[in-house]
Amino acid sequence: MKRRRVTSSAILKDSSLSVFERRVYEAVSGIPRGEVRSYAWVARMAGSPKACRAVGNALNKNRYTDIIPCHRVIKSDGSIGGYARGTSAKRRMLKSEGVDGL
DNA sequence: AAGTAAGAAATTT
């Protein structure tokens, strides 16, 4: 079967996601390759500048890592933060995209 | 339904 590639559009069409999650997914999926944003940035986009933790939760619990470049989301300090599939993979991805400071 | 716990952060001291 054709694995229909899940896109950000699917996010808008789906589903049982909460409002917050939808906003987070949309915001994160809009991050261009080679750039990184902070959790605070996403949180602000989601409507709550202090929901940085909730942002991480949304990404981790839902495992939307295939449609959302959550690896482009790092801490405001420049630290790598965390990743549902291992921080190593995240760090490698960022480096592969040309992100410095890692 | 109400309360408690945890989670990949941020801010303040």
Add this chain to the structure above:
DNA sequence: AAATTTCTTACTT
């Protein structure tokens, strides 16, 4: 660096 703050989801009662 430690403590506090903040928001949401998941689990327990």
